[in-house]
Amino acid sequence: MAASDSHADSLDFGILHELIGYRLRRAQLVFFNSFADACNDLGISPGLFGVLVLVKQNPGRTQTAIAQAMGNDRSAMVSAVDRLEKKDLVERRPSQNDRRSYALYLTANGEAFYDRLVERVLQHEHALEGVLRPGEKDLLIDILSRLCAGSAKG
């Protein structure tokens, strides 16, 4: 390759590198791809993992409640729960009070799977924490949570 190749050297990112939005996007993409590498064989995406955790921690809630907690539309929950049901991880039980809705629970298989999955996710998380200095993780999470809370979304 000659030095005159227009794609050989790195580009000037200008303002991009000083924008939180851009840095967030890149970092989130890194985490997303890394999560996929870590959990693809289990068939679990970050979104499905979120559903599993919320159902595990809040058994008996409706699809709509889970969707709201995740910040998604309830229509997006249908295929998510479908997939988790097909994998025998989550179960739709008829709600007792309200015959319109389902109560979501982990299956017995889902409970066991959950432990293995969390272990895998924590491994993945720790691997990426390697570049952080002591105390920076808590600070990072604190900052990110403030950025989320600061949005006038409701």
Added chain:
Amino acid sequence: MAASDSHADSLDFGILHELIGYRLRRAQLVFFNSFADACNDLGISPGLFGVLVLVKQNPGRTQTAIAQAMGNDRSAMVSAVDRLEKKDLVERRPSQNDRRSYALYLTANGEAFYDRLVERVLQHEHALEGVLRPGEKDLLIDILSRLCAGSAKG
């Protein structure tokens, strides 16, 4: 609403709230939606903004070079540049050395538009920085850039 409504109280997020990956995803979503609110009338998404900045800072580069800098496949650049060309912001000029490729430049209109756009984006950025304490922005960007650099992607 009765206190027994299963969707009335907030859910337990368990491990999610301590996972950098989850916090990144939520924060990035907040920024994305906020960016859209700020720039929708200009017809510019975060992705298109990235292309504009890179072309502005690196005039004459090829689509492939821009795509690589953004971490995207070059096929994704086609419709992006198409849209920017339709808006008279970016121009494909035949490359002098290599007749396979185009050299990308901002149009005269694109240059003027760019200044207005950057002003808007900085406004949006400053609004979201409101929840940060002095020095936290630089630290946040430093941490995020380390998280990106730490990924074995190449």
Added chain:
DNA sequence: TATTGTTATACTCTATAACTATA
């Protein structure tokens, strides 16, 4: 042989609107 731009294609994620059965 390898690369650029392109097209076709597909897959994920997500949102909206409308339907049904309930409430």
Added chain:
DNA sequence: TATAGTTATAGAGTATAACAATA
């Protein structure tokens, strides 16, 4: 009337594979 789950649909965003022109 309003709500829960569902369906159909559509729009981004992104990726792969293959092609023509060119290197």
